[in-house]
Amino acid sequence: MVRLTKVELRRLMARRLTAVGLAGLFLITILLLVATWFDARPLSAVEQQQAQQQYEMAHKDWGEHAQEMRTQCEADWKTQPDPKPKLEEMCVYSEPKPEDFGKPPTVFAQIMPELLQGSSYFLAFAAFLIGASFLGAEFSSGAIGNWLTFEPRRLRVYGSKLLAAATGFVPIAAVVLAVILFGTFLIVDKLGDTASTTGKVWGDLSAIGGRAVLTTALAAALGSVVGLLLRHTAAAIGVVMAYLVLAEGVFAAFLEKAQPWLVKLNFDAFVRHGAQYSVTECKTGSDGSYICDYVQKTLSFEHGAWYLAIFTVVVVLLGGWVFHRRDVN
Amino acid sequence: MSDVAISTRGLRKTYRTRRGRKVVAVQGLDLEVPAGGVHGFLGPNGSGKTTSIRMLLGLVRADAGTMTVFGRPVPAQLPDVVGRIGAIVESPKFFPAFTGEKNLELLAEAIGAPRARVGEVLEQTSLGERGRDRFRSYSLGMKQRLAIAATLLKEPDLLIFDEPTNGLDPAGIREIRETMRGLGEQGKTVLVSSHILAEVEQVADTVSIIGHGRLLASGTVAEVIGGGTAPTVKVAVGDHEAATRILVAAGLTVRADGKYLLVEGAPDPADVTRRLAHQELYVSELAPVRADLESVFLELTEGEGL
Numbered sequence: 001m002v003r004l005t006k007v008e009l010r011r012l013m014a015r016r017l018t019a020v021g022l023a024g025l026f027l028i029t030i031l032l033l034v035a036t037w038f039d040a041r042p043l044s045a046v047e048q049q050q051a052q053q054q055y056e057m058a059h060k061d062w063g064e065h066a067q068e069m070r071t072q073c074e075a076d077w078k079t080q081p082d083p084k085p086k087l088e089e090m091c092v093y094s095e096p097k098p099e100d101f102g103k104p105p106t107v108f109a110q111i112m113p114e115l116l117q118g119s120s121y122f123l124a125f126a127a128f129l130i131g132a133s134f135l136g137a138e139f140s141s142g143a144i145g146n147w148l149t150f151e152p153r154r155l156r157v158y159g160s161k162l163l164a165a166a167t168g169f170v171p172i173a174a175v176v177l178a179v180i181l182f183g184t185f186l187i188v189d190k191l192g193d194t195a196s197t198t199g200k201v202w203g204d205l206s207a208i209g210g211r212a213v214l215t216t217a218l219a220a221a222l223g224s225v226v227g228l229l230l231r232h233t234a235a236a237i238g239v240v241m242a243y244l245v246l247a248e249g250v251f252a253a254f255l256e257k258a259q260p261w262l263v264k265l266n267f268d269a270f271v272r273h274g275a276q277y278s279v280t281e282c283k284t285g286s287d288g289s290y291i292c293d294y295v296q297k298t299l300s301f302e303h304g305a306w307y308l309a310i311f312t313v314v315v316v317l318l319g320g321w322v323f324h325r326r327d328v329n
Numbered sequence: 330m331s332d333v334a335i336s337t338r339g340l341r342k343t344y345r346t347r348r349g350r351k352v353v354a355v356q357g358l359d360l361e362v363p364a365g366g367v368h369g370f371l372g373p374n375g376s377g378k379t380t381s382i383r384m385l386l387g388l389v390r391a392d393a394g395t396m397t398v399f400g401r402p403v404p405a406q407l408p409d410v411v412g413r414i415g416a417i418v419e420s421p422k423f424f425p426a427f428t429g430e431k432n433l434e435l436l437a438e439a440i441g442a443p444r445a446r447v448g449e450v451l452e453q454t455s456l457g458e459r460g461r462d463r464f465r466s467y468s469l470g471m472k473q474r475l476a477i478a479a480t481l482l483k484e485p486d487l488l489i490f491d492e493p494t495n496g497l498d499p500a501g502i503r504e505i506r507e508t509m510r511g512l513g514e515q516g517k518t519v520l521v522s523s524h525i526l527a528e529v530e531q532v533a534d535t536v537s538i539i540g541h542g543r544l545l546a547s548g549t550v551a552e553v554i555g556g557g558t559a560p561t562v563k564v565a566v567g568d569h570e571a572a573t574r575i576l577v578a579a580g581l582t583v584r585a586d587g588k589y590l591l592v593e594g595a596p597d598p599a600d601v602t603r604r605l606a607h608q609e610l611y612v613s614e615l616a617p618v619r620a621d622l623e624s625v626f627l628e629l630t631e632g633e634g635l
């Protein structure tokens with residue numbers, strides 16, 4: 001099994017699509033860092049001056065009119081029908097602060113989790129695609145039949161292929177994420193704010209990164225299974241695209257309550273250690289009015305982890321069962 | 330060591346097509362391939378040769394029946410004997426984007442054969458430098474040679490070739506034939522399937538003929554084709570009527586076939602010329618009619634009501 005896995009790894013790395021995929025990942029990584037650099041660039045002297053002027057104007061305006069507006073607002077409030085909004089919420093005219101004008105500095109600890117999450121998407125996508133073609137091509141070319149005359153133990157063959165796809169992507173994902181993490185740190189350190197990067201922040205970031213490595217490996221294995229089941233790379237990609245658009249997109253929009261059972265949200269919940277989603281909750285008030293509200297909900301990390309684990313186990317077992325019984329031509 | 334290389338009993342396979350129709354590919358096949366030498370596995374297209382071979386190799390699941398290879402039940406103990414079997418089923422299939430060499434390297438590594446073996450088998454099959462080209466760019470003959478090279482990685486005792494000459498030019502066919510003969514002479518067992526008798530009769534020591542997934546005949550080539558009886562000869566002679574009368578009177582069976590007469594039952598063709606010459610009927614042409622597989626096959630299946 002170890003030997004077979006090594007052979008499969010060698011095959012994975014010798015494939016052209018793997019090379020193309022790696023080049024693509026490299027390119028996306030570079031683009032991401034360039035975009036971060038553009039975002040983090042401080043304003044030019046002229047822009048800073050403009051921001052300063054705007055602040056001064058706003059502050060002057062506030063000094064002259066705030067009191068007057070407050071009085072006016074309080075008067076308006078009295079005439080509001082019940083239930084009244086809170087006075088403190090309705091009539092706030094706070095003093096403008098200089099940092100509200102111009103561009104706030106980029107804070108490493110704030111942008112990094114989002115960046116890692118975004119990276120986990122394209123890593124998972126690339127891994128799935130390469131995994132699907134890794135096995136899909138083997139079936140569509142018929143090479144699998146020849147392979148099985150050298151190693152007829154199907155479950156070993158199956159296991160070695162999935163293992164190779166998954167382990168092959170561990171170093172790839174780790175390198176990509178590390179480059180993005182440290183690249184962003186260097187950029188933000190130069191242009192923005194990294195002072196708030198405590199040990200805990202680093203710990204959280206590496207945990208997110210670690211989980212993104214894991215999801216990439218899972219995506220590679222799942223892609224392999226789908227490639228095996230459909231025996232064709234293109235078919236595998238098509239099925240997944242259709243699923244993402246229909247189930248995760250359209251269906252989720254109509255049936256918000258189903259969100260906790262869709263892959264994407266669980267993926268986020270796992271990678272980010274909890275994920276927010278919103279559902280519309282409507283109720284009829286005592287006075288007969290019908291009010292709808294967006295309610296923020298949280299999907300827990302545990303939910304995401306269990307979901308992904310069970311999903312993976314089921315798909316891998318299904319693939320193994322099918323391959324074990326399948327007639328190979 | 331067992332003196333039977335392959336044996337099957339009551340082997341059966343029904344495919345289901347996409348539309349749910351059932352196709353009986355093999356129905357109760359009893360096959361026996363002696364160890365050593367070349368064994369022809371003959372039958373018309375669609376008679377179940379490839380399916381039987383796939384079942385032996387564990388690629389396709391049998392519905393019923395038992396199989397052994399070198400005395401081991403397969404597919405249960407296939408892992409124990411697979412190292413002794415080299416097989417090419419239908420057309421050679423490898424990873425098209427990899428070179429021939431790379432394909433062989435992966436296979437060698439998978440079975441734990443030394444890397445040096447790859448160069449050796451490439452030399453043996455005279456692929457040599459072309460081993461560095463992509464499999465996709467190979468001609469059919471080269472693909473076939475690469476497939477043979479792959480089987481040689483294992484140094485097998487049993488080689489299974491499924492219609493190996495399909496699509497090859499005469500030179501390629503001869504090359505394959507010589508390879509098979511050579512392997513047979515080395516004491517290896519070669520099972521070669523074909524739907525053309527002429528293709529294997531020159532190299533096969535023994536043959537099995539199947540039709541509709543059943544064994545129809547087996548034995549040496551002469552036994553099977555001759556069926557033990559005297560050969561048929563094709564005779565060109567002036568007066569058909571007179572000649573027929575004479576030969577029938579001599580106890581031979583005569584049929585007209587265009588401008589020829591087909592004469593059966595003469596142990597020696599000279600017999601035919603002598604009898605006719607005796608009555609001053611001179612034979613201008615005489616040739617033995619070789620039973621081809623199709624006619625043997627038709628003959629064999631006639632009585633079966635198939």
Ligand SMILES: Nc1ncnc2c1ncn2[C@@H]1O[C@H](COP(=O)(O)OP(=O)(O)O)[C@@H](O)[C@H]1O
Binds near residue numbers: 352355373380
């Ligand atoms: N994968 C398959 N699905 C359905 N029918 C098949 C399949 N493979 C072979 N058959 C059918 O089984 C029969 C035997 O085929 P095969 O074993 O390929 O014969 P041969 O090799 O002697 O030409 C044929 O009727 C063929 O159409």
Ligand SMILES: [Mg+2]
Binds near residue numbers: 380
């Ligand atoms: Mg065939």
